[in-house]
Amino acid sequence: MEFFRIKKPIPFMRHALVFNAISFITFLLAVVFLVTKGLHFSIEFTGGTVIEAPLKQAADLEKIRTELKDKGFLDVTVQNFGSAKDVLIRLPLRVSVGDHNTAMEAQKNTIIQTLIPLGLDYDVELAKTDPKANKLRAEFVGGQVGKELAYDGSLALLAVCIGILIYLAIRFEWRFAVATIIANLHDVVIILGFFAFFQWEFSLPVLAAVLAILGYSVNESVVVFDRARENFRKMRKATTSEIFDAAITGTISRTIITHGTTQMMVLAMLIFGGPSLFYFALALTIGICFGIYSSVLVACPIAQYLGVSREDFVKPVKKDGDPEVISANP
């Protein structure tokens, strides 16, 4: 089987401007959503209490909301989680209270008591003796932890960018490194834009996914640039555009197939991973789709604008068409 029988280099670079326009617009949109709507951070970042509660029957969210409001929880969010029977209840952190912990514990107990008549599948007494009966998940995170997580997360992102930049600058050339980082950061911003637009929950696993995507998409750029470098050495008469076209065409089947196979795994997580892995897999899916596009069609034009040229790769050769040049460079 063979999907890609591309006989001639596809003139991708001729349309570079169009690709860049598309990228720029999506990027701008993502930034706009991030600024106007902001990310919907999970309580790991914001601090607060989360309770995942299984009900015996399909949950009547409206009723739960009103019942909880009656009990004084005004800023509570209630939503389905996974199946119609599972509810996720979220309480923000109240900074004014001195001892968060006791306050949160009391809140949790009140919520459980409120939910029991509404069909909570949790027997307080039974759960004490039989751990199997306990299907509840409750989390409490103090505000300070969240701030640190956000800080450490940004630090990790920065470190990844610098690390990759340095590695690529050593391995290739600084222009390639800069082009790659710009292209991939553009992916990251777009993923975040999606999360902001749909107000999907941005949790720690999503952060892990975003970072993983950064590394993964860089691969694509590396593969294409690797080929471009090889082509610079082999195709002595070609222009930079032609070199990139040949490099992209030569690697496109591999790019699409590897992304496809990775996406198969991610798809399986999306379907079977349950609610806990859903957003993680979703972030990866967006990242993979945009990764194909940006690492190839954004990175190459940027590298070209930055002015990569044959001289950056091929050291002045003694004689034209020296056969050693080919064999010496794997």
Add this chain to the structure above:
Amino acid sequence: MNKYPVWKYAVIVAALIVAFLYTLPNFFAEVPAVQVSGLRANKADADTLKQVDEALKAAKVDVSSSLIENESIKVRFKDGESQKNGQAAIQAKLGAGYIVALQLISNSPAWLSKINALPMYLGLDLRGGVHFLMQVDMKSVFDKAVDRYVGDVRVLLRDKKIFYTGISRDGDRVVAKFKEKPELQRAQTEISTQLPELLLKDTEINGEFVLTVLMKPETIKKLQDNAIQQNITALRRRVNELGVSEPIVQQQGADRILVELAGVQDPARAEELIGRTASLEVRLVAEEHAASRNYDAFERYRNEPAPFGTEKIIDEKGYPVLVYKTIAFTGDKITDAQAGFDQQAGGGSIVNVTLNAAGGRAMTMTTRGNVGKRMAVIMIEKGKPEVLTWPNINSELGARFYISGMPNTQEAKNLALLLRAGALAAEMQIIEKRMIGPSLGAENIEKGKNSLLLGFALITVFMIAYYMLFGVVSVVALGCNLFFLVALLSMLQATLTLPGVAAIALALGMAIDANVLITERIREELRSGMSPQMAIQVGYDRALDTIIDSNITTLIVGLAQLIWGAGQVRGFAVVHCLGILTSVFSAVMVSRGLVNLIYGGRKKVAKLSIGNVNWHNAASQTPAKA
């Protein structure tokens, strides 16, 4: 050409055998079990095992096996019912000196555990339990230390007969004032030899000579490290009271402690015990202000301020007690406290207390010359001190002593527990708390496993359909990769969390990249007219560079996550990094080995089973070689 030397195959086979052995325990079902481990001086040894066996036999409980492993006894049962009965029987026989915890353990044969082949260590989100993150109040540690140095400096100057006009605390420093310059100089030399951990600075203000004493940065660092360590020790002791198997109590960051209790049955009690923020202090009672030897000795100070140098603290019964501000020793010096009976004085309830060496010395110092006076055991909870008891000092005491005159056994037991468990060096606050129901954990495992299997199946079908025999090779290499990864995780006993499972799936999804890269490259070389053998050689060689490049960038990400990531991100990162290593090995070594095995031996290979390559590729302008 395309032949591997024997040693390379040997490496692959050896790696596979080791991986197989260490993956094996994961396949055995988990059975209900009871883990017995000794508390404090008690050890779970052959004798204990005999007792356990006897107890179980007497109670007629069905046992599958019982053996000693890593200083604890593990008894496996046929079902949950006999597990519970067994636990009760063992606990009754062994008494309070042992922890008898319910547990699920892998039913793998003993020889596997002997070579340390254990199933993967599952995180709380996969097996259920409670998780606490505690913040240690470092400011209080610091404050206490400065207070202590005020006392130390005062005692030192008095001992050496150096005359000072005043010693006081000013924020983070101790300020001593002198009339004469020589006095200050003497004080300076004495302090710097006796208390070398302090920094000294002398100034002259308004004709007064002032010596400012500060803690050196390394002293502060050591102080904080000690405080954390002492709190960890105290927390461990508290956790032991809960009877949880394999509890995790470890430092996280500079001033935090992580407590994870898997499969804990009663989270509320766990929190009550762990979250207790009390710390203990022992101080002398200010007898010179006492009106009598009874509880009402300080009754007249109830509504009056405490005299200079003392502090008024209310005791458990509500009586005011005047104590000196100087702390004799803190609760972290207490190594043990047990309720008992007084053999000499007619069998009243007592509490036997054991101190560590430093505590013993402090106790001797305090009690020498103070026989007949009283000392107060003070518990400070949430900043509020309370006197637990203020017994009479009957003689000069050392590291072992007892507190007599307890009204009853229950009171003695309570005090013993408070003395044992309240031994915190600094106050703590719970800043993060998670509770995951065990069946939710089991569900998470199931979901992770299902998605992994489905993903693998999809990839297998696609790879074989698309790349034929080379697809088979890739899938086998991918299978080996999964194998190596699981083995490595089991071997290192790295905690596997749900994001970790996701990382396994993602690692496989990304690992196939290397295989695709290689096969695509071989196809391309074939298309440009290379001979099959040559194409394999060139394909693997050229793809290697790219594989290494791309894995290094991924590794950079993994390492950054490992360093700066917290909690779940780190759980992801560990697997991510390991997955990169195993995938390079399996994609490069294993798949090449397989291809060599298939094609390498033949003299002439007419065609590779790699899918359709019967068309000329103009994209690559490589001149045809063959």
